[in-house]
Amino acid sequence: MTLQEDSKSRIELMQGTLDMLVLRTLVLGPAHGHEIAKHIQRTTDDVLQVEHGSLYPALHRLERKGWVASKWEMPKGGKREFKYYRLTPAGKKQLTAEHSKWRRLVASIGRVMEPAREG
Template sequence: MRGNAPSRIELLQGTLDLLILRTLLAGPAHGHAIATHIQRTSEDLLQVETGSLYPALHRLEAKGWIAPFWELSEKGKRARFYRLTPLGRKQLAAERSKWDAFSRAMALVLNPIDQEGL
């Protein structure tokens, strides 16, 4: 493991799926690119474990939310790319609104009066 810097956040159960789907909304990507993208976009706060990434990708594939295809990477190597399927798009919308509701609820509970204090 690449160290456990205190600034990094453990992924919540079930959120990895949402992150993968959201990442692929921007366009097809291979596993490593997905992990890198999540890490960079979250300003290195979110660390995707390889050990859970690939099982998650294959699980989403089995559910028909993402579809794999083989293509050459930007460096000219054969890589397994994933793209979002229409079914996955629907799933993303559903997960996303669930997540929005959840995070709003969390925020309301954690910051009952004002947010300046934080």
């Protein structure tokens, strides 16, 4: 894969969006950083490039804000501990708010971009 291909087929995420995706991923249950990254990449068929590097600052930022909590845990049948992040009640609330905001944003952008469908 060349660099050019990269920039064509993959979309860079804005910070706020990454936060939302992380929170959304954690709705499914606790996960560690690697899992979160892989999950986002897999569900979007590799379209959304989650910079692993930007994921960790985001996670620590969310923890700072009290939206996620973390704990070192042994996965079932695993041999090593990983740092698992889980959604807090405040995080759930935040996700709901972000989600509806995003929905409104997409709807209004859609109305501008594809007005025919409205009529």
